Amino acid sequence: MSIDFIIAAFITVVGLTTPILLAGLGELVVEKSGVLNLGVEGMMLIGAVCGFALTYTYGFDYPGIAPWGGILAAAAGGALSALLFGFLVLELNSNQVATGLALAIFGTGLSSLIGQGFTGMIITPFGSIFPDALATGRYSQVIFGYSPLVYFALAMVPAVHWFLNRTRAGLILRAVGENDLSAHSIGYSVKQVRYAAIAFGGAMAGIGGAYFSMVITPMWAEKMTAGRGWIALALVVFAGWRTGRLLAGAFFFGVLMTLELYAKASGFSLVPSEVWAAMPYLMTVVALTLISRRETAGGNAPACLGKPFLPTA
Amino acid sequence: MTTRDTPRLELTGITKRFPGVLANDHVGFAVQPGEIHALLGENGAGKSTLVKMIYGIMQPDAGEIRWNGQPITVASPKAARRLGIGMVFQHFSLFEAMTVLENIALGMDAKIPARELEAKILDVMKHYGLKLEPRRIVSTLSVGERQRIEIVRALLLNPKLLIMDEPTSVLTPQEVDQLFVVLRKLAAEGCSILYISHKLHEIKALCDTATILRGGKLVDTCNPKVETSRSMAEKMIGGSLKDIQRQPGVQFGAEKLVISDLSIPAAGHFGTALKGIGFTVHAGEIFGIAGVAGNGQNDLLLALSGEVLSARPEAVTVDGKPIGLHAAKARRLFGMATVPEERNGHAAVPVFSLADNAILTARDRLGLAKSGMIRAGAAWTYADEVIEAFAVKATGPQAMAESLSGGNLQKYIMGREILQKPAVLVVSQPTWGVDAGAAAAIHQALVDLAAKGSAIVVISQDLDELLALCDTLAVINEGRLSKPMQVAGADIEEIGLLMGGIHGDAQATAAAKEALVHAH
Numbered sequence: 001m002s003i004d005f006i007i008a009a010f011i012t013v014v015g016l017t018t019p020i021l022l023a024g025l026g027e028l029v030v031e032k033s034g035v036l037n038l039g040v041e042g043m044m045l046i047g048a049v050c051g052f053a054l055t056y057t058y059g060f061d062y063p064g065i066a067p068w069g070g071i072l073a074a075a076a077g078g079a080l081s082a083l084l085f086g087f088l089v090l091e092l093n094s095n096q097v098a099t100g101l102a103l104a105i106f107g108t109g110l111s112s113l114i115g116q117g118f119t120g121m122i123i124t125p126f127g128s129i130f131p132d133a134l135a136t137g138r139y140s141q142v143i144f145g146y147s148p149l150v151y152f153a154l155a156m157v158p159a160v161h162w163f164l165n166r167t168r169a170g171l172i173l174r175a176v177g178e179n180d181l182s183a184h185s186i187g188y189s190v191k192q193v194r195y196a197a198i199a200f201g202g203a204m205a206g207i208g209g210a211y212f213s214m215v216i217t218p219m220w221a222e223k224m225t226a227g228r229g230w231i232a233l234a235l236v237v238f239a240g241w242r243t244g245r246l247l248a249g250a251f252f253f254g255v256l257m258t259l260e261l262y263a264k265a266s267g268f269s270l271v272p273s274e275v276w277a278a279m280p281y282l283m284t285v286v287a288l289t290l291i292s293r294r295e296t297a298g299g300n301a302p303a304c305l306g307k308p309f310l311p312t313a
Numbered sequence: 314m315t316t317r318d319t320p321r322l323e324l325t326g327i328t329k330r331f332p333g334v335l336a337n338d339h340v341g342f343a344v345q346p347g348e349i350h351a352l353l354g355e356n357g358a359g360k361s362t363l364v365k366m367i368y369g370i371m372q373p374d375a376g377e378i379r380w381n382g383q384p385i386t387v388a389s390p391k392a393a394r395r396l397g398i399g400m401v402f403q404h405f406s407l408f409e410a411m412t413v414l415e416n417i418a419l420g421m422d423a424k425i426p427a428r429e430l431e432a433k434i435l436d437v438m439k440h441y442g443l444k445l446e447p448r449r450i451v452s453t454l455s456v457g458e459r460q461r462i463e464i465v466r467a468l469l470l471n472p473k474l475l476i477m478d479e480p481t482s483v484l485t486p487q488e489v490d491q492l493f494v495v496l497r498k499l500a501a502e503g504c505s506i507l508y509i510s511h512k513l514h515e516i517k518a519l520c521d522t523a524t525i526l527r528g529g530k531l532v533d534t535c536n537p538k539v540e541t542s543r544s545m546a547e548k549m550i551g552g553s554l555k556d557i558q559r560q561p562g563v564q565f566g567a568e569k570l571v572i573s574d575l576s577i578p579a580a581g582h583f584g585t586a587l588k589g590i591g592f593t594v595h596a597g598e599i600f601g602i603a604g605v606a607g608n609g610q611n612d613l614l615l616a617l618s619g620e621v622l623s624a625r626p627e628a629v630t631v632d633g634k635p636i637g638l639h640a641a642k643a644r645r646l647f648g649m650a651t652v653p654e655e656r657n658g659h660a661a662v663p664v665f666s667l668a669d670n671a672i673l674t675a676r677d678r679l680g681l682a683k684s685g686m687i688r689a690g691a692a693w694t695y696a697d698e699v700i701e702a703f704a705v706k707a708t709g710p711q712a713m714a715e716s717l718s719g720g721n722l723q724k725y726i727m728g729r730e731i732l733q734k735p736a737v738l739v740v741s742q743p744t745w746g747v748d749a750g751a752a753a754a755i756h757q758a759l760v761d762l763a764a765k766g767s768a769i770v771v772i773s774q775d776l777d778e779l780l781a782l783c784d785t786l787a788v789i790n791e792g793r794l795s796k797p798m799q800v801a802g803a804d805i806e807e808i809g810l811l812m813g814g815i816h817g818d819a820q821a822t823a824a825a826k827e828a829l830v831h832a833h
Binding site for chain 1: 389390391402405406407408409410411415418419420422424
């Protein structure tokens, strides 16, 4: 195994880690506020198509800023679709699991609709913004060879951790997720906090989705996130709602997915490559089972996760 | 009335109407600076509504609130806190998975850096002798410690009026004493205290004035030091109080219920493991199990009802027959009936009629279901009989269980079990959230059932209830049961220490008592 192979593999792992890390961080914040949004997959797809559409449309005239606009569009698309979910579960008290699943399906359909005119188009990948010498150097690419989104995702890990554990707003957010009725009786607006968390989660999922359409394969294809939204959900549970473990978990999934790619490409594998392909989904089933067993599993799960907020007074 | 300074708080003509109920009808009273003022009344008398208006959670429909002589409107709890009104709720609004410090920070309106806040908290705790560790996670704390968090939270705002809503309902006698020390110190420093309770001896011990409410109306404002507990209770219920009628000189019969070395692992995260529980209840005996909530009472009830099976058949015997491996249905056939704490959803199905609820537990013993078919007529007759015998206020056997008030549903559930003439009856919190009239009826029914030769186990957090009702008493703490003692010669101090976790042996108890005496 040559050093070049290891470098290439590592870069692939980082690339596959980034979108689920972004979506997972967003979902972590949402779940910490007591809301279970299963629609990550849908929000990622909406983000992917929004980001691609804007970048493609303005890419020729404004090549420098169009990708940044694309990222903003992806965040906005994800956040808007999340707010639709938020309206349903916070105002109409609809069942969060059912509504989240509906959002996942809705997002898949809506992204296909928006993306109809963009199928087969190609944009310049939103790659490294460092000088070529650094970005493509044999060793320096390990540090400098990534899209700005990778650094953003990595920076968000300590940022989210700091926000949740060191700021007053984060304390209130955790309080709302821990005991919504108490937070309400003390005088915090449970709905406002949850809307904000849901919008943040949607924006992060949207950016995670855009990583597919703007960085990995710089083109739009239906269902191109290929179930990564579900993996992000599983990740939050496996991480025990902790940011550090989320990063480790995302990297672990990244390795799994890289192995899958390698198995497919080389045709050499101990188990059929389909087993690798199925692995993330199996993990998802396990994760969702763990969520529903959280009362006995204990740990760091927010006590109000997935429960409707029904104040009496 | 002495002509002291202007009252700290003065209410006149406060009226609040809810659909169908007049919760407060022209209520007025005054609280002086530094006064401990009791607000007394049964469930539903309008105490909670009244303090909610003082604390700004609700607005009165009519009437005036004066604060230091100035008429005010309290728009929100935040406004109340700004005025200097603090409140400690009966049900704590705490966040289980967070630390004491984080909990207090969440309750503060002002944004204070964590380090400064911690220093302030330590200050307040030291001044009032409230022991707490700021970095502990709340879920590891006892109920008394949790209440201290709420008190510290209120005291950090330097309140001029502190409202305490039923603060002692979950405390051990020692914790009550400690609380009273804090409250007296606060009052001595000029803080007024509005103390809501229905425990009359506490009010006599603590309060300067008592305002009694009944059915939303002010009945009397009196001096509890002069009144007797009985006279205040009669004002509270608006009639004469019935004592429990016992037949004198009753001898216990044979052993009915024998529990021996009953151990059950903890169920889930919040369960308590039962460790080697053993006791014997004779025919005609009422056996009380005291303890602070969450020490295994629920687990014990489930183990007795048959919802959780024992490891050995001999762990639970009724009339000498081992039934430890039998489930609830079979245990009922052996004559063991149980009434759990939670009325709606455990003892009764809320959306079932009273007749249908009767079928659920009486189908085998009274033949309300035969060869798989429900005998609706028999069920109806039986439900009617229970309603009649226990004076349940309901429209009839067709009434939904959820439509009954807590006290009436409890009377119905108790009646449903008692009229089946069980050999053994186990009840948990029989009068929790039940008004004094209904509680007296339930107590009398239990005493009568025992007189007819049944063995009765009463699990309750209300020590007064157990002392009044039981012949024998044991204390449960962390899943262990103390040695049974005769209620007639029981030592309250010792019971309190057992509730607080000092186990069994006489030496440790004596040592703890000694320490307590020195501390005073």
